Amino acid sequence: MYLYNSATHKKEEFRTHTPNRVEMYTCGPTVYHFAHIGNLRSYIMEDVLEKYLRFVGFDVNRVMNITDVGHLASDADTGEDKMLKGAKREHKSVMEIAQFYTDAFFEDCRKLNIKRPDVVQPATGMIEDYIRIIQTLEEKGYAYLAGGNVYFDTSKLDRYYVFNDHKEDDLAIGVREGVEEDTNKRNKNDFVLWFTKSKFEDQALKWDSPWGVGYPGWHIECSGISMKYNGEYLDLHCGGVDNAFPHHTNEIAQSESFLGHPWCPHWFHVHHLNTNDGKMSKSKGEFLTVSLLEEKGCDPLAYRWFCLQSHYRKALVFSWENLDNAAAAYTKLLNRIAALNPEGETDQAVFDEYRAKFVQQVGNDLNTSMAVTAVFDALKAKTNDATRLAIIGEFDKVLSLSLLEKAAAIREKSAQATQTGSGEYTITGEGDPAVDALVLQRYEAKKAKNFAEADRIRDELKAQGVEVTDVKGGAVWKKI
Ligand code: AMP
Numbered sequence: 001m002y003l004y005n006s007a008t009h010k011k012e013e014f015r016t017h018t019p020n021r022v023e024m025y026t027c028g029p030t031v032y033h034f035a036h037i038g039n040l041r042s043y044i045m046e047d048v049l050e051k052y053l054r055f056v057g058f059d060v061n062r063v064m065n066i067t068d069v070g071h072l073a074s075d076a077d078t079g080e081d082k083m084l085k086g087a088k089r090e091h092k093s094v095m096e097i098a099q100f101y102t103d104a105f106f107e108d109c110r111k112l113n114i115k116r117p118d119v120v121q122p123a124t125g126m127i128e129d130y131i132r133i134i135q136t137l138e139e140k141g142y143a144y145l146a147g148g149n150v151y152f153d154t155s156k157l158d159r160y161y162v163f164n165d166h167k168e169d170d171l172a173i174g175v176r177e178g179v180e181e182d183t184n185k186r187n188k189n190d191f192v193l194w195f196t197k198s199k200f201e202d203q204a205l206k207w208d209s210p211w212g213v214g215y216p217g218w219h220i221e222c223s224g225i226s227m228k229y230n231g232e233y234l235d236l237h238c239g240g241v242d243n244a245f246p247h248h249t250n251e252i253a254q255s256e257s258f259l260g261h262p263w264c265p266h267w268f269h270v271h272h273l274n275t276n277d278g279k280m281s282k283s284k285g286e287f288l289t290v291s292l293l294e295e296k297g298c299d300p301l302a303y304r305w306f307c308l309q310s311h312y313r314k315a316l317v318f319s320w321e322n323l324d325n326a327a328a329a330y331t332k333l334l335n336r337i338a339a340l341n342p343e344g345e346t347d348q349a350v351f352d353e354y355r356a357k358f359v360q361q362v363g364n365d366l367n368t369s370m371a372v373t374a375v376f377d378a379l380k381a382k383t384n385d386a387t388r389l390a391i392i393g394e395f396d397k398v399l400s401l402s403l404l405e406k407a408a409a410i411r412e413k414s415a416q417a418t419q420t421g422s423g424e425y426t427i428t429g430e431g432d433p434a435v436d437a438l439v440l441q442r443y444e445a446k447k448a449k450n451f452a453e454a455d456r457i458r459d460e461l462k463a464q465g466v467e468v469t470d471v472k473g474g475a476v477w478k479k480i
Pocket residue numbers: 027028029030031037038039040041042067238239240241242243270271272273274279280281282
């Protein structure tokens with residue numbers, strides 16, 4: 001596979017430390033609120049990447065942290081503690097907040113067909129490991145104590161690794177919005193490894209440590225968790241593009257200083273989902289969630305489809321109109337798949353040819369829009385329906401759009417509908433289950449007095465050249 005590497009700014013052949021084995025790490029959510037659909041864009045694209053790697057034969061060990069401590073409002077160690085902020089907002093304990101929003105996150109993932117990583121580790125479960133790493137960094141001369149906190153000394157590095165062409169000046173304290181100066185820092189890029197009680201008197205979660213009672217900095221958790229579950233050599237590290245600096249930069253600094261050798265060669269960053277008025281942000285308070293999509297009648301998988309249509313290295317603009325268009329295209333595709341006849345033998349040669357092409361197309365820097373196009377190509381393949389269905393099912397191992405399951409449900413529903421001669425609504429047509437399904441949907445929309453939806457379906461049928469005539473107790477349709 002060829003994958004863009006933000007550490008080298010190049011598209012490179014993806015290689016692993018151990019042949020056929022991928023040690024993969026993903027920065028997990030900060031669980032002080034619901035995940036917004038921007039966060040979930042990152043997790044969808046990482047999920048496709050993981051599934052693609054498995055699809056082409058890698059054995060993947062994917063590890064994710066849950067940030068339930070140490071992430072302050074500013075990524076540069078200043079401002080309020082995010083977990084504390086969430087707990088105060090909801091008059092609950094920090095651990096209650098963490099549990100609630102961790103569960104909510106995985107429920108959203110389930111709805112979006114995002115696989116649960118092999119290892120999920122809450123940050124609070126590994127405090128002793130972080131203390132041990134910080135002690136080693138101190139022994140090696142990479143850490144210092146100031147004002148009660150332990151800092152990483154970036155001046156001790158040959159190179160403070162900075163992604164994505166950040167200019168030194170841009171990193172200056174005070175230049176970036178919301179970054180206050182911490183006078184304890186010896187160098188502007190130094191970061192906190194361990195906070196003591198001197199930071200927040202009302203900090204709920206605190207642990208004893210050689211430096212006093214306190215809690216870990218945000219970055220140390222990902223180094224500690226990855227080194228424990230992925231081992232000393234990580235192959236692939238993922239996150240949203242905002243994680244590149246300072247979070248990933250600092251992870252590299254402390255992991256490599258601790259290990260004494262290079263740590264992770266390949267970095268995968270997903271660009272942001274934005275709204276017309278800017279980046280979607282949890283801390284702004286109002287944001288779009290999966291539940292909100294559902295309340296508006298949108299299938300979460302239509303949102304997954306929407307994300308897959310564009311490349312992970314481009315910012316994606318969300319609007320309800322864009323999402324509606326994606327949802328309509330997704331429904332149309334499902335109806336077309338429903339119209340395929342599953343009976344018959346699969347033509348292995350055709351199947352193999354389509355699979356190989358898919359591997360090659362998607363393997364070009366995770367080209368998911370090509371992957372979506374490949375499904376449409378499969379519908380037009382010069383072969384029988386059973387083979388088309390087999391190909392689509394194969395692609396869906398990577399896309400995870402529930403294509404076959406949803407199409408089968410449409411087929412079943414339409415079969416039931418045409419058979420309900422004694423029931424309330426009988427559809428008489430030309431034996432196309434996809435059309436039957438749409439006619440039934442139109443009837444249900446009308447029954448629910450959703451006339452706009454009924455009209456939209458009628459127009460869609462018309463566009464397909466289908467004429468529907470309402471008759472007593474049902475409808476008759478024909479292709480014109
Ligand atoms: P957080 O819960 O804030 O720690 O973020 C969880 C993940 O979502 C991280 O990988 C972030 O980089 C990513 N992320 C944050 N905002 C966005 C956004 N607007 N679009 C895509 N990914 C995002």
